[in-house]
Amino acid sequence: MEVPARLAAVAERLAASLGPHAVLSDPAELRTYECDGLARYAVSPGLVVLPESTEQVAEVVRACRDADLPFVARGSGTGLSGGALPRSDGVLIVTSRMRRILEVDLDAECAVVEPGVINLAISREVSPAHYHYAPDPSSQQICSIGGNVAENSGGAHCLKYGFTAHHVTGLEIVTPDGDVVWLGAGKCRQSTGYDLLGVFIGSEGTLGIATKVVVRLVQTQQCVETILAAFPDMASAGEAVSAIIAAGITPAAIEMMDALSIEAAEQAVDCRYPDGAGAVLIVELDGPADDVAAELAAVTARCEQSGAFELRRAADEYERGEMWKGRKSAFAAVGRISPDYIVQDGVIPRTALPEVLADIAALSERTGIRVANVFHAGDGNLHPLVLYDESVPGQGDAAEEVSGAILDLCIGHGGSITGEHGVGVDKAKHLPKMFTADDLDTMQLVRCAFDPAQRCNPGKVFPTPRLCGEVPRRGTTPHPAQAAGLAEAF
Amino acid sequence: MEVPARLAAVAERLAASLGPHAVLSDPAELRTYECDGLARYAVSPGLVVLPESTEQVAEVVRACRDADLPFVARGSGTGLSGGALPRSDGVLIVTSRMRRILEVDLDAECAVVEPGVINLAISREVSPAHYHYAPDPSSQQICSIGGNVAENSGGAHCLKYGFTAHHVTGLEIVTPDGDVVWLGAGKCRQSTGYDLLGVFIGSEGTLGIATKVVVRLVQTQQCVETILAAFPDMASAGEAVSAIIAAGITPAAIEMMDALSIEAAEQAVDCRYPDGAGAVLIVELDGPADDVAAELAAVTARCEQSGAFELRRAADEYERGEMWKGRKSAFAAVGRISPDYIVQDGVIPRTALPEVLADIAALSERTGIRVANVFHAGDGNLHPLVLYDESVPGQGDAAEEVSGAILDLCIGHGGSITGEHGVGVDKAKHLPKMFTADDLDTMQLVRCAFDPAQRCNPGKVFPTPRLCGEVPRRGTTPHPAQAAGLAEAF
Numbered sequence: 001m002e003v004p005a006r007l008a009a010v011a012e013r014l015a016a017s018l019g020p021h022a023v024l025s026d027p028a029e030l031r032t033y034e035c036d037g038l039a040r041y042a043v044s045p046g047l048v049v050l051p052e053s054t055e056q057v058a059e060v061v062r063a064c065r066d067a068d069l070p071f072v073a074r075g076s077g078t079g080l081s082g083g084a085l086p087r088s089d090g091v092l093i094v095t096s097r098m099r100r101i102l103e104v105d106l107d108a109e110c111a112v113v114e115p116g117v118i119n120l121a122i123s124r125e126v127s128p129a130h131y132h133y134a135p136d137p138s139s140q141q142i143c144s145i146g147g148n149v150a151e152n153s154g155g156a157h158c159l160k161y162g163f164t165a166h167h168v169t170g171l172e173i174v175t176p177d178g179d180v181v182w183l184g185a186g187k188c189r190q191s192t193g194y195d196l197l198g199v200f201i202g203s204e205g206t207l208g209i210a211t212k213v214v215v216r217l218v219q220t221q222q223c224v225e226t227i228l229a230a231f232p233d234m235a236s237a238g239e240a241v242s243a244i245i246a247a248g249i250t251p252a253a254i255e256m257m258d259a260l261s262i263e264a265a266e267q268a269v270d271c272r273y274p275d276g277a278g279a280v281l282i283v284e285l286d287g288p289a290d291d292v293a294a295e296l297a298a299v300t301a302r303c304e305q306s307g308a309f310e311l312r313r314a315a316d317e318y319e320r321g322e323m324w325k326g327r328k329s330a331f332a333a334v335g336r337i338s339p340d341y342i343v344q345d346g347v348i349p350r351t352a353l354p355e356v357l358a359d360i361a362a363l364s365e366r367t368g369i370r371v372a373n374v375f376h377a378g379d380g381n382l383h384p385l386v387l388y389d390e391s392v393p394g395q396g397d398a399a400e401e402v403s404g405a406i407l408d409l410c411i412g413h414g415g416s417i418t419g420e421h422g423v424g425v426d427k428a429k430h431l432p433k434m435f436t437a438d439d440l441d442t443m444q445l446v447r448c449a450f451d452p453a454q455r456c457n458p459g460k461v462f463p464t465p466r467l468c469g470e471v472p473r474r475g476t477t478p479h480p481a482q483a484a485g486l487a488e489a490f
Numbered sequence: 491m492e493v494p495a496r497l498a499a500v501a502e503r504l505a506a507s508l509g510p511h512a513v514l515s516d517p518a519e520l521r522t523y524e525c526d527g528l529a530r531y532a533v534s535p536g537l538v539v540l541p542e543s544t545e546q547v548a549e550v551v552r553a554c555r556d557a558d559l560p561f562v563a564r565g566s567g568t569g570l571s572g573g574a575l576p577r578s579d580g581v582l583i584v585t586s587r588m589r590r591i592l593e594v595d596l597d598a599e600c601a602v603v604e605p606g607v608i609n610l611a612i613s614r615e616v617s618p619a620h621y622h623y624a625p626d627p628s629s630q631q632i633c634s635i636g637g638n639v640a641e642n643s644g645g646a647h648c649l650k651y652g653f654t655a656h657h658v659t660g661l662e663i664v665t666p667d668g669d670v671v672w673l674g675a676g677k678c679r680q681s682t683g684y685d686l687l688g689v690f691i692g693s694e695g696t697l698g699i700a701t702k703v704v705v706r707l708v709q710t711q712q713c714v715e716t717i718l719a720a721f722p723d724m725a726s727a728g729e730a731v732s733a734i735i736a737a738g739i740t741p742a743a744i745e746m747m748d749a750l751s752i753e754a755a756e757q758a759v760d761c762r763y764p765d766g767a768g769a770v771l772i773v774e775l776d777g778p779a780d781d782v783a784a785e786l787a788a789v790t791a792r793c794e795q796s797g798a799f800e801l802r803r804a805a806d807e808y809e810r811g812e813m814w815k816g817r818k819s820a821f822a823a824v825g826r827i828s829p830d831y832i833v834q835d836g837v838i839p840r841t842a843l844p845e846v847l848a849d850i851a852a853l854s855e856r857t858g859i860r861v862a863n864v865f866h867a868g869d870g871n872l873h874p875l876v877l878y879d880e881s882v883p884g885q886g887d888a889a890e891e892v893s894g895a896i897l898d899l900c901i902g903h904g905g906s907i908t909g910e911h912g913v914g915v916d917k918a919k920h921l922p923k924m925f926t927a928d929d930l931d932t933m934q935l936v937r938c939a940f941d942p943a944q945r946c947n948p949g950k951v952f953p954t955p956r957l958c959g960e961v962p963r964r965g966t967t968p969h970p971a972q973a974a975g976l977a978e979a980f
Contacts, residue, residue: 107839180928192921192924193913193921195642196933198687249778287781288784291778291780418682423682438669442686446939449939450932
């Protein structure tokens with residue numbers, strides 16, 4: 001049978017088993033789902049299904065298996081690497097109707113939630129008991145936990161608290177065959193047997209679909225202090241970051257913005273950051289009151305020593321919100337100063353920050369493409385915003401080139417092509433710059449273990465799909481970083 | 491060719507390529523390696539090889555592949571679950587000649603080391619710069635990093651600092667085919683593509699052999715305070731642990747010992763814990779001086795409120811060492827009060843502590859088998875010591891039964907059959923109590939991805955080896971915890 005006929009047959013089967021309201025096949029409805037947060041890629045899905053339970057997800061996956069159709073899972077569709085880009089020849093499985101918080105166990109400091117639950121909904125649920133769910137992507141008001149698991153999402157406070165992988169202790173998944181299995185230790189923090197959580201979390205939907213997520217709940221700290229420090233330039237702000245970390249302090253967050261992103265934020269949300277700042281740092285400290293007071297003094301001193309010309313301390317929640325407003329709006333704000341832009345995501349060792357920033361500035365100078373820098377400075381996760389105007393012939397391509405060159409800079413400094421947005425469709429082509437064919441082949445062998453037929457989110461992450469039956473091609477090619485003479489041992 | 495002939499051929503090939511000093515085949519020499527820290531199991535290896543480099547490890551593995559012989563990697567042989575138990579029909583690959591610290595990068599806060607490097611050697615190397623390697627198994631003076639990676643080793647300070655998995659950011663491994671690949675992000679904390687580190691760390695030597703390990707270095711805290719609190723009974727000590735955690739304090743360590751283990755420690759090392767203690771807690775706090783002072787006051791208050799009748803604070807490093815001496819000697823000390831004993835290792839949710847301790851006491855009462863309890867109380871990792879006398883007919887079996895029943899208690903409370911000692915040969919039979927056939931099959935599919943021929947440490951972890959060619963047998967059997975009605979969602 002041809003694809004359209006198989007899709008129709010699956011639609012009929014699932015309408016019968018899940019109910020007609022669970023299946024969308026009208027072209028206008030399908031178009032709603034044609035892209036995720038990365039709108040540069042758009043494909044209308046062959047079929048959309050909205051299951052309401054694990055058993056229904058398994059039934060959809062089994063229907064795809066029986067009809068040999070690919071499928072893609074989608075949460076809220078906020079991803080920035082096209083990881084939830086649909087297939088026109090396949091089924092898009094949307095988890096937005098799986099929004100139950102199934103269990104909250106404050107004694108064990110965990111909750112069990114369905115994948116469609118919104119990130120912030122967990123914190124809202126447990127905040128009366130002074131708990132919260134720690135990973136806080138900028139999209140936390142709308143993004144889903146299932147998507148966070150797929151992307152191993154981070155956020156501003158991951159410097160101190162870690163990523164999704166550090167806060168999920170168990171997963172119920174539907175495998176690409178339609179079976180239901182548990183991965184990880186569940187409510188217990190230590191796992192036994194293979195710890196398959198690590199490979200599943202961040203596998204971008206290619207190893208199965210999470211249907212229940214056991215998340216850690218973290219006690220909300222008694223005291224929070226937020227300061228905004230304005231510096232004449234990026235170099236002095238970078239110096240302050242290094243000095244703070246070197247002093248043995250781990251702030252909950254250290255965010256940095258450059259002059260261009262500050263300008264964008266001012267225009268968008270009137271955040272009133274200090275005039276004339278070449279860079280600002282937002283440093284947040286949390287913990288018991290005495291600890292925070294001591295750290296606040298230490299951080300203030302480091303900022304002053306590094307050249308901060310103005311320091312503001314948030315007096316209350318309102319002022320804290322105002323300080324964060326500029327940072328949190330930065331991506332969208334750039335739209336005010338540039339008709340088009342690319343949100344890039346790369347990682348460098350924190351110590352390489354000054355050098356990489358200088359290189360990005362030189363790149364921008366040379367190409368005439370403006371780059372605004374916003375980043376999680378504490379862990380070296382850059383979010384350069386590459387500004388361009390699609391209506392100017394050649395600028396789109398030039399921006400793409402600059403964007404790629406920034407990734408090359410990250411790799412060249414021993415970093416990574418993505419910190420928290422994932423590889424998806426967008427960066428698959430860059431993956432061989434970081435990994436040898438052998439490294440990638442090892443990953444793909446694991447993929448073949450979970451999904452030999454490659455029906456589960458195919459075309460994402462890996463530049464070239466692997467034929468699961470073929471003999472491994474691993475040889476002994478050197479690691480790219482080693483080949484480049486970057487590290488003797490690494 | 492028969493096995494002995496194949497072993498002889500491999501011995502000849504490796505003596506030629508690695509040099510004769512790298513190959514041991516004399517039966518007396520082989521016997522040295524017949525067991526690891528779990529001496530109940532002993533098998534003389536077919537051949538022992540001591541490689542000195544990644545390339546040599548790869549060469550040994552390729553020789554095994556070509557001769558179709560199984561192989562087992564061994565570090566210092568301190569494991570407690572028989573994970574490094576040799577095969578009489580195979581090759582034991584001993585990493586003790588791979589002891590170079592290849593690189594220390596204090597800016598990036600990491601080091602690259604060979605697998606035979608002793609855990610404590612890393613901390614010694616970087617201690618002048620006020621850094622250390624955090625995971626601290628009791629055997630840290632002799633155990634190797636390669637073994638720590640295989641077992642995902644923990645230690646007393648893992649409550650605050652996490653396990654091996656949280657401190658290893660990259661691995662060079664030799665795959666079961668003899669290829670060399672890198673897993674993980676290396677010096678950068680965030681990984682791209684599949685994060686295969688998580689599944690490799692703790693896979694107990696069944697997925698390959700780590701040949702280079704990138705470890706995080708942690709700044710040594712400015713201030714450390716250690717207190718010893720004596721309680722009339724375990725229940726009040728347990729209450730103090732809950733109160734400390736509930737106060738939002740994460741001590742570097744909270745260790746608990748019961749009356750029987752205190753008695754053993756007194757006899758062995760004269761640790762002079764307070765008279766009449768039914769339980770002692772050792773609580774260690776670290777951080778900036780002001781923070782620690784505040785936490786010390788809070789912990790002291792909680793202990794007093796929970797019924798501590800004596801509190802001692804270590805005045806200096808010497809007194810700190812004295813306090814720890816009793817705890818660190820506990821396992822060995824039990825040898826003073828019992829001719830034979832089993833060191834058990836299980837995990838329970840911390841909140842189940844009082845109930846599980848009562849159940850263990852009842853079990854001991856019923857069977858007449860004494861159980862000494864020593865544990866990492868903060869994270870619910872129990873180390874019950876089951877005492878018996880092999881020379882009394884039936885006692886060995888009875889002790890085995892009690893030991894198994896304790897694991898059942900852990901599982902029954904939603905815990906795990908191992909916290910940090912691994913499954914190895916010893917606990918493979920218990921694994922199906924925690925996982926469904928489908929769960930185990932998913933793990934074994936990953937094993938087959940790495941090692942389709944099952945040559946790499948076969949017979950460990952999994953109760954039944956999987957034929958890698960067979961069709962997956964996963965069905966939809968309920969999770970044991972769910973079947974037992976323990977959790978609706980989990």
